[in-house]
Amino acid sequence: MTHLNQHRHLKIRNQLTFSNFGLITGTVLLLMCGGCAKHETATTPTPQSSPADQSTTKIALQSSPTLDEVNEAVTRVFKNAATIDSKREPNFFAGDFNGDGSPDIAVIVKPAPEKLAEMNQEFPPWILKDPLSVAYRPTTPLRIAASDVLLAIIHGYGPNGWRDDQATQTYLLKNAVGLEVKAHSKSNFARANQGKKLPRLSGDLIGENLSGKSVYLYFDGGQYSWYDPKTFKGEPETRVTHPGMIAKKKIDLLHPNLVAAEK
Numbered sequence: 001m002t003h004l005n006q007h008r009h010l011k012i013r014n015q016l017t018f019s020n021f022g023l024i025t026g027t028v029l030l031l032m033c034g035g036c037a038k039h040e041t042a043t044t045p046t047p048q049s050s051p052a053d054q055s056t057t058k059i060a061l062q063s064s065p066t067l068d069e070v071n072e073a074v075t076r077v078f079k080n081a082a083t084i085d086s087k088r089e090p091n092f093f094a095g096d097f098n099g100d101g102s103p104d105i106a107v108i109v110k111p112a113p114e115k116l117a118e119m120n121q122e123f124p125p126w127i128l129k130d131p132l133s134v135a136y137r138p139t140t141p142l143r144i145a146a147s148d149v150l151l152a153i154i155h156g157y158g159p160n161g162w163r164d165d166q167a168t169q170t171y172l173l174k175n176a177v178g179l180e181v182k183a184h185s186k187s188n189f190a191r192a193n194q195g196k197k198l199p200r201l202s203g204d205l206i207g208e209n210l211s212g213k214s215v216y217l218y219f220d221g222g223q224y225s226w227y228d229p230k231t232f233k234g235e236p237e238t239r240v241t242h243p244g245m246i247a248k249k250k251i252d253l254l255h256p257n258l259v260a261a262e263k
Contacts, residue, residue, distance in 0.1 A: 062103050062161065065094050073154055073162050074107055077126060077170045081118040082109040085149060093183040094162075097153055098219045099203030103161030106153045106206055108177055111144055119144045126152070126170040131217060131226050142174060151176040151206075151217075153224065171224055176217060178210035189216070197234065199227050 067084075070092045074084060084091055084107060091108040098104060111119045120143055128142050144150070150172055157167040184205045190198065199218060205227070206217040216227040 062094075065092060065105060069163060070105060070107055073105060073167070074109060074152065076165070077152070077154060077168055078109070079118070080112060081115040082111050082150070082152070084108070085110045088149075088177075088181075090181070093181065093206060095183040095185065095204035095206075096156070097203045097206070097224075098155055099186070099201070100155070102156030102158060103163075104153060104156050104203075105162040106151060106183065108181070109150050109152050111146060111148060111150070113146050116144065116146055124172075125168060126172045127223075128172045128174070129223055130174040130176075131224050132175045144174070148174060149177045150174060173217075173224060176210075176224070178208040178215075181206065181208040183207075184216065193229065196229055197232055199225070199232065199234075 071084060074082065088108045093106045094103060095106070096103055097106065128144070130142055153171045153173070154162045154167060155169040155171075156162045157164040157169075161167065184207050186201050186204050189205055190201070200220060202219045202221055208215065208217075210226075213228060213230075217224050218227055219225075
């Protein structure tokens with residue numbers, strides 16, 4: 001073999017050796033990366049949604065209410081003693097107003113004139129309230145007039161919400177329908193009013209223009225109350241009193257004959 005042929009043979013062998021080395025190195029790196037990817041996939045935890053997020057998702061997945069469905073819910077509660085007010089548009093609003101994770105429906109209704117006695121029955125299957133009345137102060141029993149425009153909030157039952165046949169718990173509110181009535185989600189409302197003094201919100205709110213004021217109806221855990229951003233100073237303290245009971249006096253063992261006012 002000539003010197004030139006030996007040189008060519010050596011060059012080709014070196015090229016093949018380098019190529020094999022590159023192939024082996026690339027294969028090793030690929031296997032190492034594959035192992036890293038598998039390890040990362042196996043050890044990276046999957047984000048879990050909170051119960052509140054799951055609840056919100058369930059509500060969001062519900063289809064928009066239809067007029068027939070809302071009519072069916074109103075009939076289930078009022079037995080034709082009240083009907084949807086067709087003069088209002090819109091006249092029903094969906095949301096989770098009491099914050100229990102089950103969808104509710106708020107409906108603007110009017111009493112049927114020929115069944116006014118049923119609307120004023122002694123023990124109605126709904127809770128009649130006037131959010132404008134002073135909280136925790138005794139008032140005369142409320143009466144529904146033929147000209148009243150009322151807001152009925154039907155609370156949902158289970159995953160089917162207000163559409164469920166067992167969804168009958170209803171708050172019927174007087175003096176609660178104004179102009180520009182609209183539902184507001186709790187989360188969006190809280191973000192839009194950061195820095196303001198807010199009540200303890202259980203669920204979504206119903207905003208409207210009532211007597212020239214922009215106010216919101218919210219569920220405080222026991223009833224529906226008004227929130228006015230301009231005048232709200234905090235929720236009143238709940239005081240439970242029982243007739244015939246007096247406050248306990250402090251006893252001073254050193255001066256048992258002295259009452260608190262004398263000390």
